[in-house]
Amino acid sequence: MAALNLAGLITAAADTIAEHAEELTALDQAIGDGDHGLNMKRGFEAVRAEADMFAAKPLPEALKAIGTKLVMTVGGASGPLFGTLFMALGKEISAEPDRTNLTAAFGKAIEAVAARGKSQVGQKTMLDVLQPVHDALVEGKTGSEIADVADTAAKATVPMKALRGRASFLGERSIGHMDAGARSTALLVRTIVETLERQP
Amino acid sequence: MSNVGIVIVSHSPLVAEGTADMVRQMVGDEVPLAWCGGNGHGGLGTNVEAIMGAIDRAWSEAGVAILVDLGGAETNSEMAVEMIGEPRSQKIIVCNAPIVEGAVMAATESSGGASLKEVVATAHELSPS
Numbered sequence: 001m002a003a004l005n006l007a008g009l010i011t012a013a014a015d016t017i018a019e020h021a022e023e024l025t026a027l028d029q030a031i032g033d034g035d036h037g038l039n040m041k042r043g044f045e046a047v048r049a050e051a052d053m054f055a056a057k058p059l060p061e062a063l064k065a066i067g068t069k070l071v072m073t074v075g076g077a078s079g080p081l082f083g084t085l086f087m088a089l090g091k092e093i094s095a096e097p098d099r100t101n102l103t104a105a106f107g108k109a110i111e112a113v114a115a116r117g118k119s120q121v122g123q124k125t126m127l128d129v130l131q132p133v134h135d136a137l138v139e140g141k142t143g144s145e146i147a148d149v150a151d152t153a154a155k156a157t158v159p160m161k162a163l164r165g166r167a168s169f170l171g172e173r174s175i176g177h178m179d180a181g182a183r184s185t186a187l188l189v190r191t192i193v194e195t196l197e198r199q200p
Numbered sequence: 201m202s203n204v205g206i207v208i209v210s211h212s213p214l215v216a217e218g219t220a221d222m223v224r225q226m227v228g229d230e231v232p233l234a235w236c237g238g239n240g241h242g243g244l245g246t247n248v249e250a251i252m253g254a255i256d257r258a259w260s261e262a263g264v265a266i267l268v269d270l271g272g273a274e275t276n277s278e279m280a281v282e283m284i285g286e287p288r289s290q291k292i293i294v295c296n297a298p299i300v301e302g303a304v305m306a307a308t309e310s311s312g313g314a315s316l317k318e319v320v321a322t323a324h325e326l327s328p329s
Contacts, residue, residue: 035243042241071279075239075247077272080279116275165271 063090263316
């Protein structure tokens with residue numbers, strides 16, 4: 001794997017979240033408390049503002065610092081969940097990861113998110129995108145295939161009944177709406193793999 | 201202070217402050233007490249930085265018990281404890297108890313000089329097992 005352009009990745013991720021902030025908020029208004037788009041945008045803009053500082057660090061430290069920044073700036077329950085994803089990834093990843101290390105680190109990070117949210121796959125959360133993406137990494141799928149897996153997985157949360165988070169209060173009424181966290185996770189996965197494939 | 205500290209974390213600053221008022225009236229000033237509520241941007245919610253600040257204000261070498269309302273308050277409180285890190289994090293426990301009753305009962309127990317374990321157990325007795 002060539003040296004990573006982390007600043008470019010951060011910019012791309014923040015652009016994606018900003019472009020989709022209204023869509024994410026609309027999804028969250030349907031079955032949550034309607035702040036997901038705004039919260040994610042605030043967090044990723046805070047990371048963008050210090051992109052060069054993060055990019056100057058070795059990858060594990062950079063990911064941990066980005067996770068901490070997200071915890072402190074996203075707010076809601078998404079802050080700790082997305083923050084934990086990046087912090088745990090930073091703890092497990094090597095400075096120059098190959099696919100095997102990345103896959104293993106990503107698996108550990110998913111476990112950390114599940115523990116933080118006391119949740120598991122099938123409960124209409126971001127885990128329902130993260131786990132299929134991990135499976136796709138294990139199966140050796142290409143970047144664009146992985147992005148498609150993420151999109152399909154996010155759409156698959158529509159018929160699910162929420163069992164965790166604010167949406168779980170709605171019970172059956174949560175069925176028929178895509179989970180906002182699953183959607184934002186899929187957006188980030190697509191942005192990251194497409195940016196990596198464009199980088200030399 | 202040697203008494204266990206009590207931290208109240210609600211999505212609503214009004215609920216958090218009101219709960220703290222009830223604790224003060226019933227228990228007095230013997231117990232280190234702090235509260236936080238709101239998302240830090242004027243809306244309902246909880247945020248990690250504010251929770252870390254409340255833990256600092258209620259800090260006691262005997263430990264700190266945190267009382268929370270809804271799920272996000274619990275997730276954010278657990279995150280705050282993890283970010284505070286060891287060794288202090290070993291003396292901080294997020295209680296599984298109703299926020300108002302839990303805070304009053306935990307503070308009452310703490311005011312008598314009980315250990316963190318005893319304070320948390322008293323709060324947990326309020327939750328259906």
